[in-house]
Amino acid sequence: MSDLIKITIDGKSIEVPKGTTILQAARQIGGKYPPAMCYYSSLKNTGGKCRVCLVKVTQGSEANPRPMPKLVASCLTRAEHGMVVENESSQEVIDARNGIVEFC
Numbered sequence: 001m002s003d004l005i006k007i008t009i010d011g012k013s014i015e016v017p018k019g020t021t022i023l024q025a026a027r028q029i030g031g032k033y034p035p036a037m038c039y040y041s042s043l044k045n046t047g048g049k050c051r052v053c054l055v056k057v058t059q060g061s062e063a064n065p066r067p068m069p070k071l072v073a074s075c076l077t078r079a080e081h082g083m084v085v086e087n088e089s090s091q092e093v094i095d096a097r098n099g100i101v102e103f104c
Ligand code: FES
Pocket: 035, 036, 037, 038, 039, 047, 048, 049, 050, 051, 052, 053, 054, 073, 074, 075, 076
């Protein structure tokens, strides 16, 4: 069985190792990935504080296709096989990020 899982972000799909976060997968795809202020890939226990990396999960996984009820921090949320995510393609996500940055 493969240890790779498939995730789709803004219509672009990629296979990544299990344990990869949505943010890490988005960075591998390239383009406009979620912004990050408190997450640093080279440091442990970072992320989850600023919320500027929010994304919308419209399909949780292939096994459980229900959407996640709230926007999630992409730096903390692990990708699941069959997960579908909206990043720059969601106005809700853009508005939430803008609201967060306004308070910084
Ligand atoms: S980068 Fe700060 S919560 Fe994700």
